[in-house]
Amino acid sequence: MAARRVSSLLPRSFSASSPFLSRSQGRNLNNGSRIVRRFGTSSAAEEVISPSVQVSYTKLLIDGNFVDAASGKTFPTLDPRTGEVIAHVAEGDAEDVNRAVKAARKAFDEGPWPKMTAYERSRVMLRFADLVEKHSEELAALESWDNGKTYEQALTAEIPMVARLFRYYAGWADKIHGLTVPADGNYHVQTLHEPIGVAGQIIPWNFPLLMFAWKVGPALACGNTIVLKTAEQTPLTAFYVGKLFLEAGLPPGVLNIVSGFGATAGASLASHMDVDKLAFTGSTDTGKVILGLAANSNLKPVTLELGGKSPFIVFEDADIDKAVELAHFALFFNQGQCCCAGSRTYVHEKVYDEFVEKAKARALKRVVGDPFKKGIEQGPQVDSKQFEKVMKYIRSGVESNATLECGGGQVGDRGYFIQPTVFSNVKDDMLIAQDEIFGPVQSILKFSDVDEVIKRANDTRYGLAAGVFTKSLDTANRVSRALKAGTVWVNCFDVFDAAIPFGGYKMSGNGREKGIYSLNNYLQVKAVVTPLNNPAWI
C-alpha cells in the first residue's frame, strides 16, 4: 500500500518567472556551475549538506497527543541522498488505527469540531496557514530531507502552496450551501450538505505536504474529523504540521496522524467499520485493493487518485523551444515522481528531429545533485526500491530498441540519483510507453496526424492528464474534448491552482480533488421534506 505517487505541482508564478525555468534555460548558472554536479560529472566524494532542521516529532499524533505505537515498534525513515537513517518513527498498526479512529469518532460525534460555526473552523485553518508560512523553512528542509526533492522547490513552491490551499479551503468552510428545491406539490424541500464523519486518508510520498493539504483541507472545511496515514518513506513533515494545527487551535482528535505501512495501517484504515469515508492517493494496483477493502467492510465511499501515463502532444505549429522546455519540465519535475508526469511525449513528424535534439540537449544540462544545494534541479529518487524500478525500466527501454539519447545510469555512487534519461524512437507497445515509470525517463514518440495521436493518446488504461502544444484554436478545442483525461493543459503543464479540479478518467481514479468539486467527497446530502399548509407559493 506504500503510497508511491501523487500529483505534481508548479504554481504559474514559476513558469512565468521563477528559478526553475530560468535556471533550466541556462541563464542562472552563477551558483549552479560552481557547486552543482551535472549528471555527467563525477563528484561522489562531495560532502552531504546537513539540513538546518531538527526532527522534533516522530510519534503518532492521536487525540491531540504524540504517542508511541501500541506495539512500541518503530521503523527508520531514510535520507535518499545517502540511504542513511534520519530518524526512527513510531510504526502504527491496526491497534493504533483503532485508537485514532476512536479519537476521531469522539471528536465528530461529541464535538466540538462539527458543532463549531463554520466561521470558527475557517479561522483555525487560516491560523494554521499563517503558521505554515512562519515555519516554512523548517518545513521545507524536513520535506527535502525526507523526500529528496530540492529545497528550493519545497521552499519556494510547495510550502507556499500548502498555505495557499488551506486559505482556499478555509474560505469554503462558511460557503457550503445546501439547496432549497422546487417540489411538485405542497411540500417544502431542502437539502442539507452535512459532513460525512470520520475520514480516512492515505497519502503518498512524492508531495507529502501538498497531498496532506489536498486531503485535509476539504475534510476539515466540511466539518469532518480525520485519521491520516502518511507514506512510510516520508512520515516527518505531517507530524510537524500536525503540531502546528494544534497550535492553531484545532481541537484534539480532529486530526490524527498515523505513520506506518500500507499492508498494516493502511489496510486497517480502509477496512475499518467506523471510518465513513476513504481517500487514497497512490498506485492503481493499491487503489484497487483499497476499494476492495471498502467493499468488503462498510461500503465507505472512496476517492482515488491513481497512476497515469499522460500524453504530452506537440503539434507541428507549436513553439518548439517552449514545448521542449515544458515537456522536459512535465516529465523531470520532482525527479519524475509525479502521477501526472508527461511521460509519453508525442511529437509531430515534421518537428520530431528538431525536438529530440533539443530535448536531449536540455536533459544533458539538467543539474543533478544534493537537493540542499542552491541551483540544483534534480535530487535523488525517494528510495532504493524506486531507484531499482526506474533502472529496470531504463534497461527495458534499451532492450526494446528505443534509442537512448542521453542518461541511462546512476549519478554518483551513493544515494538514489539517476541521470536524466531520454529515449527517442519509442513505440506504443514498448513497456516504457505503457507503464508508469515514476522517474526521470522521457519517452519521445512520433506521430503523423491528429486522428492518430488522439487514438494513441487514449489507448491506455490511464486517463489522468495531458499536455497539448499548438497555436491552432481548432486543434486545441478538438483535442481538449477528445482526450480522455481529467486535466488538459494547453500550452502549459502542471498548473495546480487550488481552484482547478484534479483527478482521473478510467483507471487513474474516481473523484476530483481541489476546486469546488473536492467538497463533494466530504459531504453527505440529506433531503428534508415537510408538508406546507396554505403556502404563499410553491
Next chain:
Amino acid sequence: MASRRVSSLLSRSLISSSSLFSLRGKDPLLNRGARRYSNLAASLEDTITPPVKVEHTQLLINGKFVDSASGKTFPTLDPRTGEVIAQVAEGDVEDVNRAVVAARKAFDQGPWPRMTAYERSKILFRFADLIEKHNDEIAALETWDNGKPYEQSANIEVPMLARVFRYYAGWADKIHGMTVPGDGSHHVQTLHEPIGVAGQIIPWNFPLLMLSWKLGPALACGNTVVLKTAEQTPLSALLVGRLLHEAGLPEGVVNIVSGFGPTAGAAIASHMDIDKVAFTGSTDVGKIILELASKSNLKAVTLELGGKSPFIVCEDADVDQAVEMAHFALFFNQGQCCCAGSRTFVHERVYDEFVEKAKARAINRAVGDPFKSGIEQGPQVDSEQFEKILKYIRHGVDSGATLQAGGDRHGSKGYYIQPTVFSDVKDDMLIAKDEIFGPVQTILKFKNLDEVIARANNSRYGLAAGVFTQNLDTANRLMRALRVGSVWINCFDVFDATIPFGGYKMSGIGREKGIYSLNNYLQVKAVVTAIKNPAWL
C-alpha cells in the same frame, strides 16, 4: 445479485386526494372487490386476466430484439398464482459483451453524444409522451409481473415515469461546466463530459421507476447504457425500450439485457469496457458489485441499497395522521420498499393509542388480486420473498414481540401475506435489525429524544427517516441528528423528481434524482490554457 429492493414512491397528489388513501374504506368498490386478509373464504375467486399482451421477451441490443446467444430462456411468473407469464431470453456474459459492443460503438462513434443537447432532450420528451399514450398497457404489464396494485401502477408509477423523463429531458441542455478563477495567467475551464458506457442494474420492486432513475440522468448527460433488469420483472422495460426507439433514440444507446445477477449482472459489474455502474438492490449484493468494479477497471459505482428506516412519532404528533402515514410508510408496495418505515418508534405517552390504531388500520387493509379496483395490497413478488418474510414473522413471535395482527399467508395460492403488526419490539430483535421487505410493521417504544436519536442511528443502514411532531425545535433537531439520506417530516415517501435520494452508511453511495444525480454520469475535465496579456484575471 437478484436485485431485491428499491425505493418506494408516492406522489403528494396521492396523499391529498387520490387512489391509495381513498382506498381506505371510502371507495364502494373496495367492499365489493377486495378481500380483507381476515376474510378466509375468498381464496377461490377467479384470477383476473390482465388487459395486455406480452409482446417483447427478447433482449434489446443495438436497437433490435434478439434471442440470447445461448438460446436459453427463463420463465417470469405471475405472483398471484406462481404461474408462468412468459419465457424470456436469458442474457449471460456473451449477451452483455454484445450489448457493450453496441453501447461502446454508439458512444465512441454514434450520433448520441454528438447530437446537440436539445436534440437529446426532444427524444426524451417524445418518449415521455409515448409513455402517457401507452399508460394503461404499461401499468398492466408492471402489475402482472410484479404483483403491485394496478391502480398504483396506472395512477402513480407510470405517470411518475413520464414525469421523471421530462425532468431529465430538461436537464440535457442545462449541464454547465465552469470557468474557474486562476492564480495567474491561465484561462481555466471545466468540461462536464459524459462518462461513456453506463452499466445499470435495477431491482424488481419498482421496475419502471428504477429504470427512469437510472436511464434519465445517463441519457440526459449523453451516455450510452447497458441495463440489466431483475429476473422477477423483465417485461415492462422491454416494452418501454421499444418506445424509446420509437421516440427516435439511435440504436445501441440503450441496450436491455434480462437475466440473473451472478451471470449477466456480474458480467456488467466486472466488464472492462463499461465506464460506470449503477446498482439498486441489497447491501450484500452492493458489496459484491463494488468489489467486482475494484477488481476490474475501477469503474465508478453508484449504489442504492438496503434500509431499516426509523419512523419516529413524538408525543405531540397528530396520532391519527401518524398512524396512517406509518401504515403507508411500511405497507406501501407490499412492504417492498428500500426506504420502508420499518422501525416505528412511538413515544411512550401515545404508544398504547398508536398500537391500537395501527392494528385496526392493518386489519382494515384490503388485500387481493392487484387488478381489482380498491385493492391496497397484492402478493409479494415471488416465493423466495414470501418465504423470507414468513420466516421473519416466525422470528418475531419466537423472540417475544407481541403479534397484534396478521402473521400468516393470505389465501391459498400465490404469494399474499396478511398485513402484520408487531408491538413491544426491542432493538436487538432480528425483526428490528434486518430489512424484512414485506408487510410487517414493528412498533417500538421510546421515552426521550436523546434516546430515540441514538437508537434510530444504531443501524448499519442510513437511507431514510420519518419524523412526526408539531414542534419546530424537535423537527430541526432530529432533521440534523438522523444519519440518513432523506428525512420526511410529517410526511413520508415524497419522491419528486427534484429530491435527491440515497443512503448514508451501508445504505449506499451517491444520490439519484435531483441535480445531484447528474454527477453520477459526468466526468469533470479541467482545461487550462496559458493566456497572454489578459484584460482581467
